[in-house]
Amino acid sequence: MAAAFSPSQILLLSILFTALTSASADFYRDAEITWGDGRANILDGGRQLTLSLDQYSGSGFQSKNEYLFGRFDMQMKLVPGNSAGTVTTFFLSSQGAGHDEIDFEFLGNSSGEPYTVHTNVYAGGKGDKEQQFRLWFDPTSSFHTYSIVWNPQRIIFMVDNIPIRVFNNHEAIGTPFPKTQAMRVYCSLWNADDWATQGGRVKTDWSKAPFLAAYRNFNINSAASDSVNSAATWKTQELDAQGRNRLRWVQQKYMVYNYCSDSKRFAQRIPPECNRSRF
Template identity: 50%
Template sequence: MSVFLGWFLGLVLMVVVAVAESAKFDELFQPNWAFDHFIYEGDLLKLKLDNSSGAGFGSKNKYMFGKVSIQLKLVQGDSAGTATAFYMSSEGVNYNEFDFEFLGNTTGEPYSVQTNVYVNGVGNREQRLDLWYDPTKDFHTYTIFWNQRQVVFLVDETPIRVHTNMEHRGIPFPKDQPMGVYSSIWNADDWATQGGRVKTDWSHAPFIATYKSFEINACECPVSSVAAVDNAKRCSSSEEKKFWWDEPTLSELSLHQSHHLMWVKARHMVYDYCTDISRYPVTPAECVHHHH
């Protein structure tokens, strides 16, 4: 069963909780920096990276639980040294964050995507995949789905990573901080391509990432500083209110999705922190217990 099947059928819009849905950039987002590196062409938004600056935008609101997605066409040609990110993040020292980072390459090399999960300000949970398609040729949909049981990263509805709630084993899970939604393009040639060995060739600038179809279908949290426990309550189902992200079918991957995830890991994963014994002589606890 598709993870998206029935999501909209079962969506009940509560008066007390705003669930944002839109496909227009300026309804959901605003430029955060380098306004002069934004190009608007109808429904398309282009972010430009040159040797003076990259660019980035962020959501106007913060959210807890739900789904955020964009369609993105990555930098074409020689994109070595560039990084394009799509991510969710909370604020403060003990922030939570879910990252997609698309790492540029020299022409003809596979584009790779790195995902990471930060919990209480601690990351170092990188996984890296070589994509099974050319992300510079067409738009592809990149999605983060988040509820109290799991965080799922999806590419064109195919799950590429799951971070499961294992609080019962004493492992913290990000479920009490509202998060903004962000994207940016920047020069990361100190690490992005072949560990930083290949630098950005500015003669190929500007580097352009193109976006469309912005969607946030998630629990909107007020901007004012509401206690975390209140946000968790207002965004969680109870007898009075039922939210689509709390549907039992979304508490874990379907069998079909699990098979897709296994295929991705077997065929396309090129780095997994869980198996990096030089960094982690003792396997991280969440890696020991993960089913997927």
């Protein structure tokens, strides 16, 4: 039986993990603003970065370096109030037609309705591996940590160090896995009201603009930063029994879409990796 976690336990885990990841980050050193014409701003001496969106443009930034595997943490505070039509992102991507990509996308909603956390994995330009979740807290009232662990064996998506999804390497059965192309970290805030909220039925209310999202504690633990810690856990990280219980808790209570369960979409043949993992 999966372990149950009370709201107070989850809050305590979030507070503890926030404390552990509060080491000073420097957006001046590690990132560069790539678009937005002044709508993205680095604040607090490089410790925080804000993105804004209005009816003319959104904004975004990327890491200065590329990485082949690692653990990537970002604390984010999402657009508050009526965020319908907006998408706030934190993802890894390579470049080119056959690109690899690992996605966290946060789909806004009308005031009082929860965000949808959209995850996906691309390999060689092909995605179609979507899972979507609600969150067990308000992601707009304070900062929370979103993490991607990427190693040759698996990809782990985490929220406040709680795993919400694992995508294992199933190349042996013909499922492509991103492991040969280095990727940068990308973050953006943009308008996607043609699809983001209820399939595009709810449009962006521009009277609420500018919309604002905030980022801080951008932390990268990769091969390039492992000279001090050659035994970095991300290289072989997997879930222990407690992690599997937390993953079951999230997926049973908060998952709202799983491509592996979409029999209408995959009427002819379910993707082969779906038969290899309960998650």
